[in-house]
Amino acid sequence: MVEVKPNHLIKVKRNQVFAFTMLSLAAALTVLILLAIVIYVMSQGLSVISMEFLLDSPKSMGAEGGIYPAIVGTIYLVGLVILIAAPIGVGTAIYLNEYMPDGRFKSVLRFATELLAAIPSIVHGMFGFLFFVIALGDYTGGWSILSGALTGVVMILPIIIRASEEALRSVSNNLKEGSLALGTTRWYTIKKIVLPLAIPGITTSIILAIGRVIGETAAFLLTLGGSLLLATTVFDGARTLALHLYLVAMETGNTEMAFGTGAVLIVLILIINLAATGLFKLLVRRFSA
Amino acid sequence: MKFQKEKNNKSNIEEGIVKVILFIMALSSVISLGLITFFVFNEGLPFMINYGITDFIFGTTWNPTDQVYGIFPMIVGSVIVTVLAMLIGAPIGIAVAVYLVEIAPRRVAKIVKPAIQLLEGIPSVVIGLFGMVVIIDLLRRISRGPLSEYLPAGYQTGYSVLAGVLILAIMILPTIISISADSIRAVPQEYKEGSYAMGATKWQTIFRVVVPAAKSGILAAVILGVGRAIGETMAIIMVVGNSVQIPIPGWETLFAPVRTLTGNIALEMGYAGPEHRQALFATGIILFIFIIIINSLTLLLRRRRT
C-alpha cells in the first residue's frame, strides 16, 4: 500500500474547505447583489407610489405627476409584440423541428436565429428607426407604438423560437411515431399530441419574452418617440415604463420619481417570473392529470 | 389504386397549406437578419469609406458640429469596460455555477436559482439607476476624498469606468452562470466516479476533472458574456459619464469618465442630422462586426466540441 502522509491529507482537506467557502461566498454575493438592488429600489420607490402616481399624467417632463401614459404604453407595446411574435416564433419552431429535414438550409436558419439573438438591442433600435420609423413611416406613423412593436418583434423572435424548439424537442418521439403510425398527417399529430405537450414550455417562453419587452429600453428609445401623451392608437408615439425611467433620470435628474417607476417595474418582473414558473407547473399538471 | 394520394383530400390540403405558412414564418428570422444587415451597412458603410476607414476607426476626436468623426475613444471605452467587467464577472459567475451544480444543498439551490433568474429579468435601466445613485455616490466619495490629490478634477465625479465595470459585471452574471452551469451539469457521472474511485476529494474532482471537462462550455459562456457586455447600452450610459476621451493609462483609468460605442449611438441618434446619423450607423457597423466575431468564436468552439 502507498503510504499517505497525514500532513498531506490535512492539507487536501484544508484546501477543500477553503475552496468551498469561496464558492459559497460567490453565490452569497450574487444573491446579496440582487437583494441590495431590489430592496434599495423598492425602499426608494414605494414612498412615491400611490393611486395618483399610477393614474395621473406626468407633469414637467415626468419630474412630477404620475406614470399613467407609460403604463398604457407598456401594455400596448407588450400586447402588440406578443400578438405578432408569438405565432411567428412558435410557427418557426414547429417548422424547424417537425418539418424541415436536416441540412445546410436548416443550419443557415439556426445560425441566423442565433445571430439575431446576439445583435445588441441598440442595433435593433437603429434598424427599427431606419426601416419602420423612416422608410415605412407613412404606414407606421413614424415614431409610434407600431414601429416600436415591430422592432421588438425582431428582437424577441429568437428567444421565442429557441425556447419553443426546446419545448417541442422534449416531446417524446415515441408518441409522435405512435400518432403517425395510425395514419394521421403530421399537422394532425402536431395539433393533437406535440403542441399540447409542448404548451407549458412555450407559454413560459412567451411570458419570459414579455419580461424582456418590459425591460428593454435601447431599442425603444430610437423607435417609440418617447411621447408623454396618452397613446390612443398604435400609430401614436409613446413611452414604456423603462423608457420613462431612463428619460426621467437622465433628463430631469429627479431620481425619486425614477425610483417610483423602477419599483413598479420590479414588481412587474417579480409577477412575471412567478407567473412563468407557476403557470408552467399548472399546465404540466393539467395535461398529465 | 389503394394507397394513392387523393388530390382533394381535406387533410392533405390542410397539411400543404400549413406547411407553406410555417415555412414563410421560418424565413422571418433570416429576412430580419438580412434587413438589419442591409439597412445598417447601407446607411453607414458609404460614409465610412468616404470619410476614410482608418480616420474613422483611429480618429481620436468626435465632434459632429465640425464634421469630425473619430470613434477610437469609444472603441477604447467599450473594450476597457468589457474586459474589466469580464475579469470580475467571469470568475464569480463560474464559481456560482460550480457551487450550484456540485456543492449547493438542494434547499439553498432552490433559493439561488430563482434569484439568478430574477436578476436576469431586472430591466437594465433599473440596475443603471441603482448604479447612478448608489455606486456613483460611493465612488464620488472615494475619488473626492482619499484619492482627490491623485486624480484630475474630471475624474472625481464618480461617473467612471469602474462604475460601468461593476454594473456590467452584475449584468453578465446570470448569462455566465446559467450557461456554465449547463455545461458543468453535462459532465458525465462516470468521470466523477472515476476520480472518486482513485481516492480524490470532492474539490480535487471538481478542480481536476469536472471543470476541465466542462471547459469549452464555460468558455462559450464567457464569450457570450463578452457579447452581452459589449452590446449593453442603457445601464452603461447612466454610469460611465459619456465623455469622449481616452483615459490616462494606469490605475487612474478606473476613475476616468468614458463613452462606449453603444452609448454614442443611443445618446446622439435623437438629434443627429443626415451626415451625423450616417456616422452613428457607421459606429453601429463596428459594433456589429464585434458581435459577428464573437459569435463566430462560439460557433468555432461548438464545432471543435462535436
Add this chain to the structure above:
Amino acid sequence: MTNQKESNAIIEIEDLDFYYNQTKALKNVSLDINKNEVFAFIGPSGCGKTTLLRVLNRMNDLIPKTRVVGKVQIEGHDIYDPNVDVVQLRKSVGTVFQKPNPFPISIFDNVAYGPKAHGIKNKKELMEIVEESLRQAALWDEVKDRLNDSATGLSGGQQQRLCIARVMAVKPEIILMDEPTSALDPIATLKVEELINELKQNYTVVIVTHNMEQAARVSDKTALFLNGSIIETNETNQLFTNPKEQETEDYITGKFG
C-alpha cells in the same frame, strides 16, 4: 397471377436493400407474407429485423438520410411508388411499438384517436368502435368503468393492449409489432401473446422478437435475420425443429445472439 403462392401473399418483398446514410442495413431481402398469418422476424439485435418492419409502413421515412432500393408490394400495390400517400398506407398497416406509447390523454380518447383523425365525429359511432376495439384487445373488462381516466395510469401490460386496441380502431389489414412484450412482465406477456393468436383471424400480423420461445408460441412462419440478410424462412415449427442452414441451427441452439 402466375403461381399460387404469390396470389395468396398480402406482402411481397423483392430484392430489397436499405441504407442508413452509406450503411447497408438490409441486403437483398425477398419475402412473401400471406394473409391472416402471424409472421415472426427473429435474429440478434442490429440484424435488420426492426428496419424491415419499419419499411413496411414507411416509418423509416421519418429518419433522415435513409434510402430504399427494391420493391415492396402490399396487396399488389408498390408502397414506394411516388403516388402513394403514406397516411393512407399507415391506415392499412398499423404498428405496435416496443415500448407502450399511450398518449397522455384518456383511455377513450386514445382508442378514438385514429377514427377521429380519419373524420369520424359521431359520438355513438366512436363509442362503438372504442368498445369493439377494447374487447378485441381483451382490455374492455378491465377499463370499461374508467374510460375517462388517463391512459398513463394503466399498468405496462394494459398500456400495450391499449396500444393494440388503438391500432385496431383504425381497422388496418396488417398489424406490425416491434418486440411488443420486451417491456412487459411474464404475465402481461402471456396476455399479449394470447391476443396475437386471436388477432390472426382478422389480421395479418408481422412480429419482431428476439425471444425465440415467443416466436415458437405465436407465429406460423419465421424468418431468421443475420447482418441485414434473411438466412432462412420456413414454417415456424420446421425452422426450430429442422433447420436447413447451419447458421440457423447455431442461432437457435444459442451459439450466438
